Amino acid sequence: MRPKIYLFGDSITEESFSDGGWGAALANHFSRTADVVLRGYSGYNTRWALKVKEKVFPPPESGDAPLAVMVFFGANDASLPERCSGFQHVPLEEYKQNLVAIVAFLKKRWPSTRIILITPPPIDEDGRLLHPFFDDSSGLPERTNEAAGSYAKQCLAVAAECGVSAIDLWRKMQQFPGWQKGYLSDGLHLTANGNKVVFEEVIGRLREEQISLETLPADLPLIAEINPNDPLKSFEN
């Protein structure tokens, strides 16, 4: 059976199979080689993720070690505590500990599985004010780019500490002029172009971990390998 790649994260993951989404693009890329399994939970932070991890992943006795797990949390943890998304806020130090605990859980369950942490994306505060999630008359965004950056930095620190891979999406996206509206649809979630950045980064990081179309066997004979003069020969085994 095909190996699996899990996408574990918040709404940016849950929405990743919508039009132009990075999850669908991954599934399409690996259409004959790996199953991309969607485990995105809108609104979740690392505190909640830690509570549900045993229900998200298959039990150890299933013997079904994934090829890779993407862990993509932080955008909700970084909500400012005193503003309208404050109930999703997780203090920076706890965020770090929670991520360490999630990585430790995955490493213990599946020592051979590649783990890739993804930092929260940057925040366009203007976009957040234009597209508020709640009725809010404060005139202040519930997330800031500076806060997201602090969480991104801790995410990278966890990856270094735990010896796993990471994608610095916060920094990467900001290298492109116009990232605010070009990559973010509402100051937080991704446009089609923003999704492309995530897809390219994930593919690149997986390749560094020796997970690519070159290394993974195709599931069943490809049409190009089937002899038109004797097609059934390809299906003899």
Add this chain to the structure above:
Amino acid sequence: MRPKIYLFGDSITEESFSDGGWGAALANHFSRTADVVLRGYSGYNTRWALKVKEKVFPPPESGDAPLAVMVFFGANDASLPERCSGFQHVPLEEYKQNLVAIVAFLKKRWPSTRIILITPPPIDEDGRLLHPFFDDSSGLPERTNEAAGSYAKQCLAVAAECGVSAIDLWRKMQQFPGWQKGYLSDGLHLTANGNKVVFEEVIGRLREEQISLETLPADLPLIAEINPNDPLKSFEN
């Protein structure tokens, strides 16, 4: 763990997670309720599908009965035998028997799994001549709409005979003026609008089989159900 919906078919299935694809749209629709598992094999006909069925689906002892399986073959079987895709051709009577055998295999393995057959789409012969798969100087398309229609009819007959559901995509698509270029990108494969037709038909048929967002439990608490004043209460069990 989440239930699964398998998509078993040819290139129209293998490509269904590309931008605007019907498979990705299904995965997005069921993003918190079911895993959509891609088992599309470009170029395959029912003869080859029958050979590989044991490798495509999990073994019976896994106990992992899918919610539903889409079986979407016929576009390659209907290739004309004397033209350039002739090696993919399967005679009409054998196509019918093969489909019956695939349904019987699935029913025996998982009696409770809903099976939905999808007929081949219509063929735009002009589109096939504009976008040939092979160098071919005959000036004749390797598929015709009439042949696709004969296979579609047999597909529906199999569904009736076996007591499973079916989507008459061949007929459905032709109800819309301009289907030739509006729904087909090369006379055979689907445009984004063609993919939307498949998605809507599949969702509708699944709903008739009691498989919908209303009947499937969400995997883990939805953000709207989490009490902002006491979020962890939702995670106590």
